Amino acid sequence: MAKTLSELRVLIDSVDQELLTALNRRAALANEVGELKRHDGSPVFRPEREAQVIHGLQSANQGPLKDSSLALIWREIMSACRALEAPQRVAYLGPKGTYSEEAALRFFGSSIQHVPCTNFDEVFHAATSGAAEFGVIPVENSTEGVVTRSLDLLLNSPLHIVGEISLLVRHHLLRTQASLEGIEVVLAHPQALAQCQHWLTTHLPHAERRAVSSNAEGARLAAGNPAWAGIASERAGAEFGLHIAAQAIQDEAFNRTRFVMVCLPAVMPAPEASGKDCTSLVVSVPNRPGAVHDMLVPLKQHGVSMTRFESRPARSGQWEYFFYIDLQGHPSEPHVAAALQDLRGICAFYKVLGTYPLAD
Numbered sequence: 636m637a638k639t640l641s642e643l644r645v646l647i648d649s650v651d652q653e654l655l656t657a658l659n660r661r662a663a664l665a666n667e668v669g670e671l672k673r674h675d676g677s678p679v680f681r682p683e684r685e686a687q688v689i690h691g692l693q694s695a696n697q698g699p700l701k702d703s704s705l706a707l708i709w710r711e712i713m714s715a716c717r718a719l720e721a722p723q724r725v726a727y728l729g730p731k732g733t734y735s736e737e738a739a740l741r742f743f744g745s746s747i748q749h750v751p752c753t754n755f756d757e758v759f760h761a762a763t764s765g766a767a768e769f770g771v772i773p774v775e776n777s778t779e780g781v782v783t784r785s786l787d788l789l790l791n792s793p794l795h796i797v798g799e800i801s802l803l804v805r806h807h808l809l810r811t812q813a814s815l816e817g818i819e820v821v822l823a824h825p826q827a828l829a830q831c832q833h834w835l836t837t838h839l840p841h842a843e844r845r846a847v848s849s850n851a852e853g854a855r856l857a858a859g860n861p862a863w864a865g866i867a868s869e870r871a872g873a874e875f876g877l878h879i880a881a882q883a884i885q886d887e888a889f890n891r892t893r894f895v896m897v898c899l900p901a902v903m904p905a906p907e908a909s910g911k912d913c914t915s916l917v918v919s920v921p922n923r924p925g926a927v928h929d930m931l932v933p934l935k936q937h938g939v940s941m942t943r944f945e946s947r948p949a950r951s952g953q954w955e956y957f958f959y960i961d962l963q964g965h966p967s968e969p970h971v972a973a974a975l976q977d978l979r980g981i982c983a984f985y986k987v988l989g990t991y992p993l994a995d
């Protein structure tokens with residue numbers, strides 16, 4: 636005979652007690668790991684180990700829980716265990732409710748200390764000066780392309796990339812009422828204004844578009860003026876008590892932004908190979924015919940796949956460029972090491988921005 640609701644709840648309560656005991660056993664072990672790490676000075680955050688833990692559980696998973704749910708649950712469990720080892724302060728473009736904050740929470744879990752900043756330069760400064768251990772910055776968007784300021788900052792920074800995450804970005808038009816009537820000004824970060832330009836031209840052709848430091852800041856300002864609207868996430872809307880006047884107004888339905896996590900090598904050295912890794916570089920070659928082609932030869936010769944290739948002006952006035960390259964693999968793999976060594980030999984400028992586990 637089928638169990639009643641109260642019988643099922645009694646069983647759930649007893650499973651929860653088992654989980655509680657198991658989780659606290661896990662947390663106590665993490666505490667011991669923390670002591671070991673404090674003793675030998677090794678980094679608390681080990682994203683490659685966390686990726687292995689999640690992949691291991693997913694391959695053992697027989698359901699009914701979905702693999703994606705396992706990843707979310709264990710991200711939080713490990714975040715809480717990590718916080719017991721040492722608190723992680725994470726800098727990102729604030730205020731509360733930005734996609735950068737969401738990227739930070741998805742990557743590190745919610746047991747972090749928040750260091751919201753007013754622009755990307757401040758995020759780099761926080762992570763370089765020690766005000767935060769880690770910084771989170773957007774590097775590219777599937778509609779608008781690269782976030783140029785982030786790439787320029789990475790070039791000269793002592794910080795390196797230790798992780799990445801890609802978020803589906805849905806922009807909503809937020810204001811104090813749920814209609815489009817009487818909107819005079821739309822406030823958002825320039826990237827969001829660009830990602831919604833077709834919608835804005837069609838639906839609010841006469842509204843002024845005003846660039847502000849972040850989408851959440853636009854939402855905050857819109858909360859104080861009924862003739863203003865912000866473009867931001869649902870979370871930002873909830874944060875400032877706004878209505879959604881129009882939903883998902885981004886011009887591309889599958890608008891994604893890729894974020895990277897940066898820190899000083901002293902806070903955390905490059906993650907060890909996880910089996911699914913990315914290595915990011917910035918290089919330049921002398922301005923002569925065939926130089927860019929030559930730069931790609933070592934990759935082909937050693938069978939290394941390139942997943943991204945972006946150029947940025949070197950600002951020398953000589954039509955020279957920096958090339959931002961993402962390669963598949965980890966420098967501990969011999970074919971990747973050989974390709975990097977050959978590449979280094981032919982580049983006028985060569986810098987490894989980081990090597991890290993690929994986002995799921």
Ligand SMILES: O=C(O)C(=O)C[C@]1(C(=O)O)C=C[C@@H](O)C=C1
Nearest residue numbers: 668679680681684685713716717
């Ligand atoms: O294995 C470690 O190095 C730990 O510190 C434990 C643990 C975990 O909770 O599993 C926590 C933090 C690290 O980022 C990786 C894993």
